[in-house]
Amino acid sequence: MDHTSTLTLTVNGTKVSRTVQPRTHLIDFLRDELGLTGSHIGCEHGVCGACTVRVDGTIVRGCLTLAVQCEGKAVDTVEGLSDSGELAQLQQAFHERNALQCGYCTPGMLVAALDLVKSEPDATRERIREHLSGNYCRCTGYQAIVDAIETVLVHRRKEARA
Amino acid sequence: MTARDELPVKGSKTRTQAGYIGKAEPRANAKRLLQGRGSFIDDLRFPRLAQVVFLRSPHAHAKIRKLDFSKARTAPGVIAVVDGxxxxxxxxxxxxxLSHLKGLKSAPQFPIAIDRACWQGEAVAAVVAETRAQAEDACELIVAEYDPLPAVIDMHEALAGRHVIHPDLGDNICFNREVDFGAVEAAFAKADVVVEESYSFGRHTGVCLEGRAILADYNAAEHTLTVHHATQAPHMxxxxxxxHLNIPEANVRVICRDIGGAYGIKVHVYPDEMxxxxxSIMLRRPVKFVADRMESFLSDIHARxxxxxxxxxxxxxxxxxAFDLDDLTAIGPYSVYPRTSGIEGNQVVNLTGGPYKHQNYRAKLNVVFTNKNVTCQYRAVGHPIAVALTEGIVxxxxQKLGMDPAEFRRRNLVPDDAYPYTGAAGMKFELLxxxxxxxxxxxxxxxxxxxxEQAELRKKGVYRGIGLAAMIEVTNPSPAFYGVGGARISAQDGATLRLEPTGMLTVLSSVTEQGQGTEGIFAQIAATAVGVTMDKVKVITGDTSTTPYGGGTWASRGAGIGGEAVLQAGKALRSNILDIAAAILSVDKATLDVYNNEIIDAASGASRLPLAELGRVAYFRPDTLPMKFQSxxxxxxxxxxxxxxxxFTNGIQASLVEIHPDTGFVKLLKHWCxxxxxxxxxxxxxxxxxxxxVVQGIGGALFEECHYSEDGQLLNASMADYLVPMSGEMPDIVCGHVESPTKSSELGAKGVGEAGTAGAPGAVMNAINDALAPLNARVNSMPFTPERILDALGAANAKG
Structure with missing residues (x-):
């Protein structure tokens, strides 16, 4: 338990360095060490998706990733993706469509949605539902979330054509 | 009061902001959640914050022979290790x-079990440490020894009472009730058709994405306790x-900021939270508890x-x-405080057969104790059971009469011109x-x-089913729900509205927000009632030290009760604003109105005075107002x-499913409500x-069940093993509305938060059975897993 190591990584564009225990999960590191409480803890075994964050451009479960695995990597969380504007379209669509209720799943849901929007611009409703199948939402029943993401995809497709 | 002071919401002559009522306004408070800037309990940072974790009983029923804390107490970071x-x-x-549930009994319950644990997951010790990891490490160092006792797991065994869980109570029956209205025996004797079926409903739970969470902060100098709590009922x-902690009421402050899902799970008193x-009092410092996922499954209330x-x-x-009902339900070892675990069964008795006009009804209910986790009120309380069994038997x-299910319902639903109407179970309906x-x-x-289409597809070997489920639903409960039974739970809610000097409007309400949109709709009502635009309104909820006293959020009551309080406060504030405007402008109040953040001339609509100017005068230059005038x-x-x-509200749902007879899989194609x-x-x-x-209801119908072993071990206490609805399996849901405002309030709003959950399981069950009908199979045990559907098909083939 006493063994610790120094971890240096880039979080939301800023280089940070901390001493961590090897057993510390990325989500606990982000929340407890860096105070980035936007990403949430839901199940702690990789099922619910509430802790979804981005590591070197790929979405990961913060509860299945050890902080020490992120040495030298770039981690993006909902806070950084909000400030950079990368999530702005999705956030607006979620807001207008009421695609969130309690909001606890929302940061993970948005990061997962952004991944789809960027990687599959032609995704159908079925693909949206499939892609989000690792993100649990108990409030909405998912339809509003699917609608909001579809709205963004349609909008971006129109923009791309224009 | 002049005509202009009258309710602006539906008044025909008054110029108002009526557009906000009935408008799909996005919720202002959703924006912070979208940026990860919410304040859930686990997001709060406090100096000297300690964390508590619990050692929980591994046995369903056991005497606690020994607890040795010596190693745990010396572990790094440990502040305290305590027993019951x-x-x-x-x-x-x-x-x-509750005294109005006559005969309901339970045993005293302590924050931590003393001498005996009554379910697997009941806390037997607590470890407080500087960090959660340290507390969890130390928890593993506790030496606990138990003498297992006979565990009562099956509800029929509980009823039989061979082993009594609480010997002082005499038996395992928490509550029973029998009703007999009309002439049930005679009705069955003269009936042309009698149908009978048994249904069973799997025990399931709320699975809030945020575990239960509490941060208690005792200030020894003031003898005050501030509790940041994920609860739906802060004043309760x-x-x-x-x-229970012996602190004067005014010294206790409960604050609820963002809550990550509640659905009734977070409206009860939990031993680990107490x-x-x-x-916090014992250690004179802030202490936090957040239930992890396994703890949530083991200790969040179960239901149904x-x-x-x-x-x-x-x-x-x-x-x-006539309907004739016999319900047996098991609630765990304790009736949950303070709402009791008798309400769900009681609701089943009250609601069964509710949509129909028969006048003969008999019901028998037994609520029994078992050595499983406790059950209590979870979203739609009793409705999913009552609706499913009613609609299943209907x-x-x-089917037996050879009549179309929609037509059969049409012949029996209480007519729309029959109200007010008293149903066979004695429930009074104002207007359905x-x-x-x-x-x-x-x-x-x-x-x-x-x-x-269904008939065509059947010819091609495609088995689709259509299921209907009509429902009635309890909303806006009066004190008859809890207060009359002695529970100190408010059926009343309050709203305070304050016009700020700049013309903005602050609304404080005793109803809480868990994402359903309370704050959003209260802003709409307040803006409408006062005459300001939505962007001027700020709503504050969830703080016992600032909001009016009230019940909070449960039983579909927020909009109907809390909303009416906002409306009435808004009307009164509008009148007060006009008094001030009349004084400033030296005109008759009756010639003025409030519209679009301004005082206007009521007749011409001409702008007379911005509210910001009225606020400036009222707050900073009251010396310019008449001597005896106080704004x-x-x-x-x-x-x-x-x-x-x-x-009561009402509604009807429909489900369209497709069954795959080879695999037992149910594909939900569409759902309507x-x-x-x-x-x-x-x-x-x-x-x-x-x-x-609806999706929560579908979860109960198709996936969700807390599986217990014969010795009372919860077998699937993880989200990998306990299945919940995910986006891939869920259908699109089409909604429609009929509006019959209640006349008991000016707003006319009834509740809606539980309707989807109430009706969906029955609709899905009927759709599955409709699909299975040509295969002569039928299911009646929720959840309808592929295994159960294959079993039913296998049995049909065997009969074949």
Missing amino acids: RAVAEYCTPWVGV MQDIFSK CTAAL EHKVKVRLAATKAGEIL DLAA SHHQCLDKLLALMDYKALRA ELMVTRHYTPREYGFT VEDCGTVINPMLVDEQIRGG
């Missing part, structure tokens, strides 16, 4: 009973902390474990004559709209076309529903309440 006796010094026990909890508050036999009598012309009767809802539903889904720009009003015990919640304040939020509720 130590915590009982700071927190008195409770008993979950204030009263309970005060009573323990956390007691530890019922085995029910129901009979229905009908004439061959298709008239329902479909069976229709079963037939309008049925008509709208059938049109919305194109019922005839779907039936034709009052803060108003509080309360509202309690009194005329009816409950403001037409519902009447009275005045619709925000159609988008109403629809999303319905959709979210």
Whole structure:
């Protein structure tokens, strides 16, 4: 338990360095060490998706990733993706469509949605539902979330054509 | 009061902001959640914050022979390790009973078990440390030894009472009730058709994405306790902390900021949460508890474990004559405090057969103790059971009569012109709209076309089913729900409205927000009532030290009760604003109105005075007003529903499914819900309440069940093993509305938060059975897993 190591990584564009225990999960590191409480803890075994964050451009479960695995990597969380504007379209669509209720799943849901929007611009409703199948939402029943993401995809497709 | 002071919401002559009522306004408070800037309990940072974790009983029923804390106490970071006796010094026990549920009994319950654990997961010790990891490490160093006791797991065994869980109570029966209205025996004797079926409902739970969470902060200098709590009922909890921790009520402050899902799970008193508050007092520092996922499964209330036999009598012309019900439900070892665990079964008795006009009804209910986790009120409380068994037996009767299920319902639903109407179970209905809802539903889904398509597909070996489920629903409960039974739970809610100097409007409400949109609709009502634009309104909820006193969020009451209080406060504030305007402008108040953040001339609509200017004068230059004039720009009003015990709503749902006979898989193709919640304040939020509720109901119908072993071990206490609805399997849900406003309030709003959950399981069950009918199979045990469907098909083949 006493063994610790120094971890240096880039979080939301800023280089940070901390001493961590090897057993510390990325989500606990982000929340407890860096105070980035936007990403949430839901199940702690990789099922619910509430802790979804981005590591070197790929979405990961913060509860299945050890902080020490992120040495030298770039981690993006909902806070950084909000400030950079990368999530702005999705956030607006979620807001207008009421695609969130309690909001606890929302940061993970948005990061997962952004991944789809960027990687599959032609995704159908079925693909949206499939892609989000690792993100649990108990409030909405998912339809509003699917609608909001579809709205963004349609909008971006129109923009791309224009 | 002049005509202009009258209610602006539906007044025909008044110029108002009426556009906000009935408008799909996005919720202002959703923006912070979208940026990860919410304040859930686990997001809060406090100096000297300690964390508590619990050692929980690995046995369903056991004497605690030995607890050795010596190693745990010396572990790094540990502040305290305590047992039940130590915590009982700071927190008195409770008993979950209500006097109007006659005969309901339970045993005293302590924050941490003393001497004996009664379910697997009951806390037997607590470890407080500087960090959660340290506390969890130390928890593993506790040496605990148990002598297992006979565990009562099966509800029939509990009823038989070979082993009595609480010997002082005499038996394992928490509550029983029998009703017999009309002439049930005679009705069954003269019936042309009698159908009978047994249904069982799997015990399941809420699975809030945020675990239960509490941060208690005791200030020894002031003898005050501030509790940051993920609760739906802050004033109820204030009263309970005060009573059981012996702190004056006014010294207890309960604050609820963002809550990550609640659905009834977070409206109860939990032993580990009471323990956390007691530890804060004991240790004189802030202490936090957040339930992890396994703890949530083991200790969040469960619900809906019922085995029910129901009979229905009908004439061959298709008239329902009587329902006869026998319900057995198991609630764990304690009735949960303070709402009790008798309510769910009681609701089943009250609601069964509710949509129909028969006048003969008999019901028997037994609520028994078992050595599983406790059960209590979870979203739609009893409704999913009552609706499913009613609609299941109604479909069976229709099938036996060779009648279309929609037509059979049309012949038996209480007519829309029959109100006020008292149902066979004695429930009083002010105004329902079963037939309008049925008509709208059938049109919305194109019922005839779907039936034709179903018949065509059956020829091709595709098994589709269509299921209907009509429902009634308890909303806006009066004090008859809890208060009359002695529970200190407010059926009343209050709202304070304050016009700020700049013309902005602050609204404080005793109803809480868990994402359903309370703050959003209250802003709409307040803006409408006062005459300002939405961007001027700020709503504050969830703080016992600042908001008016009230009940909070449960039983679909926020919009109907809290909303009416906001409306009445808004009307009063508008009148006060006009008094000030009349004084400033030296004109008759009756010639003025408030519109679009301005005082206007009521006749011409001409602008007379911005509210910001009125605010400036009222707050900073009252010396310019007449000598005896005192302006009052803060108003509080309360509202309690009194005329009816409950403001019932109604609705009907339909499900379209496809069954794969080879695999037993059910594919949900589409779902419809037409519902009447009275005045619709925000159609988008109403629809999303319905959709979210429907999906929770589908979870219970198809996936969710807490599986216990014969010795009372919960076998699937993880999200990998306990299945919940995910986006990939869920259908699109079509919503429709009929609006029959309640006349018991000016706003006319009834509740809507639970309607989806109430009706969906019954609709899905009927759809599955409709699909299975040509294969001569039928299922009646929820959840309808592929295994159960294959079993039913196998049995049909064997009979073959």
